[in-house]
Amino acid sequence: MDEKTSGLRKVIEDFKKAKQAEGRSRDTVAFYYENLNRIAWFLETNGMAADVHEIAVNHIRSLLVYVNTAVNRWQIGSTSSRKPGSKTTVDAYWRTFQGFFSWIDLPLPLIKKAAEACGDNYFKHVRNKAMILVFLDTGIRLGGCYSMTVNDTNPETGLATVWEKGGQDVTVHLNETAKAALKEYLALRSRFSGNSLWLKDDGTPLTKSAIQSMIRRLRKYGMDLRWTPHSFRATFAINLLRGGADTFTLQTLGGWKDLEMPRRYTRALTIEDAIRVHKKASPADRMEKETD
Numbered sequence: 001m002d003e004k005t006s007g008l009r010k011v012i013e014d015f016k017k018a019k020q021a022e023g024r025s026r027d028t029v030a031f032y033y034e035n036l037n038r039i040a041w042f043l044e045t046n047g048m049a050a051d052v053h054e055i056a057v058n059h060i061r062s063l064l065v066y067v068n069t070a071v072n073r074w075q076i077g078s079t080s081s082r083k084p085g086s087k088t089t090v091d092a093y094w095r096t097f098q099g100f101f102s103w104i105d106l107p108l109p110l111i112k113k114a115a116e117a118c119g120d121n122y123f124k125h126v127r128n129k130a131m132i133l134v135f136l137d138t139g140i141r142l143g144g145c146y147s148m149t150v151n152d153t154n155p156e157t158g159l160a161t162v163w164e165k166g167g168q169d170v171t172v173h174l175n176e177t178a179k180a181a182l183k184e185y186l187a188l189r190s191r192f193s194g195n196s197l198w199l200k201d202d203g204t205p206l207t208k209s210a211i212q213s214m215i216r217r218l219r220k221y222g223m224d225l226r227w228t229p230h231s232f233r234a235t236f237a238i239n240l241l242r243g244g245a246d247t248f249t250l251q252t253l254g255g256w257k258d259l260e261m262p263r264r265y266t267r268a269l270t271i272e273d274a275i276r277v278h279k280k281a282s283p284a285d286r287m288e289k290e291t292d
Contacts, residue, residue, distance in 0.1 A: 035096040068085050149195045
């Protein structure tokens with residue numbers, strides 16, 4: 001999601017269209033849409049954030065305090081808004097934030113910033129950068145990343161076998177940027193024995209919870225977004241589709257058993273995304289190029 005498409009009001013409209021395309025009920029769509037527009041009004045009125053990626057934790061807290069304490073909320077004069085919001089009302093706005101931010105993909109410039117700055121020593125920096133790029137370039141889940149081994153990872157071809165949910169083995173592919181980062185990490189890791197790919201700087205394997213904690217700590221590099229392995233999986237899927245991949249390719253590369261989730265990510269694309277893909281893959285343009 002770039003600066004041109006990350007204005008809060010526009011993203012809210014895109015979110016509404018995505019939920020409608022997913023087949024959500026009219027009441028569910030209305031719940032999100034009404035709450036999100038009120039949130040946008042609050043942020044704009046208080047000069048807090050016009051861009052979705054500028055929304056920080058303190059903005060969310062301020063909004064929830066406002067819902068819980070303010071009278072005549074939103075300046076709409078409705079009966080329910082004339083008195084402070086109940087716990088149920090506050091929870092409704094919190095659920096709205098959660099649903100909205102879990103749908104938004106992580107901005108690529110921010111991921112690059114985090115990858116270049118993470119780690120409090122050289123070994124951790126190289127390892128964490130490689131892990132971040134593996135998450136981004138493959139969309140693997142937390143369990144899949146944790147399961148990676150030296151023996152099942154080929155830094156020359158970029159192919160690796162990981163074990164996902166239910167013990168399913170999935171072959172993933174790293175392209176040049178992620179592959180280079182992994183090679184650099186493997187060169188450092190070579191002084192240690194063992195087959196687990198991801199190690200601490202003392203040579204012992206990283207736990208699954210340690211990998212998850214590392215990802216969560218990336219929020220300190222800018223914007224209080226929801227940094228999780230799943231956020232990287234969504235970012236992988238959306239950006240692959242923006243680059244012109246189809247749902248079948250996404251299913252294969254992302255290790256989904258069926259097309260349900262790839263199709264959901266496809267529905268999240270905006271018309272601007274679709275036009276950009278069409279400009280790259282126009283059949284008429286290809287015909288002209290191939291018959292010149």
